[in-house]
Amino acid sequence: MKKKLSFLERAAAVPHMVWAIMFIVAPLLFVAYFAFTDANGSFTLSNIELLSSYSHIFLVSICFSLVATFCCLLIGYPLAFVISRSKPSTQKLLTVLLMLPMWISLLIRTYSLMTLLDNGGLVNSLLTALGFEPVTMVGTGGAVILGMIYDFLPYMVLPIYTSMQKMDHRYLEAAADLGCNSFQTMFRVVLPLTAPGILSGITMVFVPSISTFYISQKLGGGNFDLIGDTIERQFKYPSTYHVGAALSLVMMILILISVAVMNRFSDQEGEMIV
Amino acid sequence: MNNTLIKLRSIEKSFDGEQVLCGIDLDIHDKEFVTLLGPSGCGKTTTLRIIGGFETPDVGDVYFDGERINDLPPHKRQVNTVFQKYALFPHLNVYDNVAFGLRVQKVKEDEIQERVREMLTMTGLKGFESRRPATLSGGQQQRVAIARALINRPRVLLLDEPLGALDLKLRKDMQNELKRIQHATGITFIYVTHDQEEALSMSDTVVVMANGRIQQIGTPTDIYNEPVNAFVADFIGESNILDGVMLCDNKARFAAHTFDCVDGGFAKNEAVDVVIRPEDVDVVPVEKGMLSGTVSGVTFKGDYYEIIVDVCGFKWMIETSDYVAPEQKIGLYIEPDAIHIMKKSEYSGKFGDYSTFSEEMDHLSDPDTEASENEEETLLS
Secondary structure, three states, rough: OHHHHHHHHHHHHHHHHHHHHOOOHHHHHHHHHHHHHHHOOEEEEHHHHHHHHHHHHHHHHHHHHHHHHHHHHHHHHHHHHHHHHOHHHHHHHHHHHHHHHHOOOHHHHHHHHHHHHHOHHHHHHHHHOOOOOOOOOOOOHHHHHHHHHHHHHHHHHHHHHHHHHHHHHHHHHHHHHHOOOHHHHHHHHHHHHHHHHHHHHHHHHHHHHHHOOHHHHOOOOOOOOOHHHHHHHHHHOOHHHHHHHHHHHHHHHHHHHHHHHHHEEEEHOOOOOO | OOOOOEEEEEEEEEEEEEEEEEEEEEEEOOOOOEEEEEEOOOHHHHHHHHHHHHOOOEEEEEEEEEEEEOOHHHHHHEEEEOOOOOOOOOOOOOHHHHHHHHHHHHOOHHHHHHHHHHHHHHOOOOOOOOOHHHHHHHHHHHHHHHHHOOOOOEEEEEEEEEOOOOOHHHHHHHHHHHHHHHHHHEEEEEEEEEOHHHHHHHOOOOEEEEEEEEEEEEEEHHHOOOOOOOOHHHHHOOOOEEEEEEEEEEEEEEEEEEEEEEOOOOOOOOOEEEEEEEEEEHEHHHHOOOEEEEEEEEOOOOOOOEEEEEEEEEEEEEEEOOOOOOEEEEEEEEEEHHHHHEOOOOOOOOOOOOHHHHHHHHHHOOOOHHHHHHHHHHHHH
């Protein structure tokens, strides 16, 4: 009986396995294959060597993603705290409001943000109506980072909010009892106890930020080449597939390293992130 | 007694429209071991939380050393708490948990080291410095919680059912330990429990609470020997509580018999509750007894037998060292000073008759209901 059940259980996983092999494992192998071959299909390291000319793109991408992640943390942490401390009914409402944008396609969200920030957009109309000079926003690095923050903020707030909700409120009372004012309670107790949520949030914002191409294209007005854009461009023409594959491979390794680092931190907290 | 340290004056508190405390007046003296005793939901934990600063009373005042502290936040009070489930910080090891309060006060690190070591020695936790709370047993966590609170040298230590999660043997040990620590430090302890034995054996003063009111305040002996009403008599130990009439001073009539007693000060023929403890009734041959009845149940308790005796329909509980057989007719003899007379109260007639004994015991001793009710209580608060 038990054996039969476990066979069924295994069978239940087959559709996903097929899916994963066809659309995840196989493409990954292709990426690796293309990265180490030339147009004739023979082994070469020249694609990888070529990557050194893209190093500034990697640098800019990492910088943008780090700034966006940091801003998300700065905005998201207090927000998560406020939500977790409010009444249960308010909590539900606020989390729905927070998740609402996630139900809309990322492309549409980014596009609507662009129309807001455009030279003739809502923000500038408002500024001119109030008698201020219009500000050029689209095409600046600030707009790209704002787009990343706007698109990925929920991914920061939700894991932090979850870890705050799990936290026993008695720890806060114990801290107050031992002489902490609310500021000290925050830094000595709440922050360390929600560290797994913070790490998880950082990973979940940093990874999509570093690989995005749409945000930088629309809000950056083509002035900023991030890794995502560069990779996308390489795959437009068959002749540059091999460089694109090498770029993808390096980015994947970067992401894996950052996830591994985060997991290592959170292992010490006794909890896995991803 | 020493001077009054904490004064509660006509405290009232309700949660979601439900009155939890009504008119609490309480004086707590310096260096005293005070126990708030009562069943779940009686308001004892809320009273403690008001003293700790975690709740603000709706009505009434809290004074600490003569100063009104209603609006003083917990971190500014000279009070520390041992929480019900300890609330040890899971991200800190034992040393850092104990050092927490001192670090907040920015005490120098070498003094912290000195004081933590001293505290860990006193609570028997030497060698556990680098362990995380989750790896400790219940009793050890308990000690860490006490050390973490006491290291701040508070004027008052609040303990919220601190032994509730420990097994019987460990409880007994920790009771002695707490008593010893209280003597050694000279700190006022305010202790919340629903365990009457714990309250009697540890306290200088016991405050019996029920339904959000204080029923009686007194020394353990007072509370046991001179309960003020049927609730206290029943909650503290076992008691037979009968309807009676006070004929005149030192003469009470109950169970169709007139007894000599040592109480007075009642109106002539006033209706009263009469309390007689099970161990104060002597079993004698029928012809020598003041009352006689039939044994309806016998339970062996080790050093004594607990018997239920039916006297004209009222079931008495009696503790005797001599075996009597079920269905045997026996006489009962009661000394005058074993009879305690109480004024009638709202609790009259609700307690002290052992005809429903088994049900009552089931209800009282069911640990699950106790635990879940406690849970609710803390959730509410």
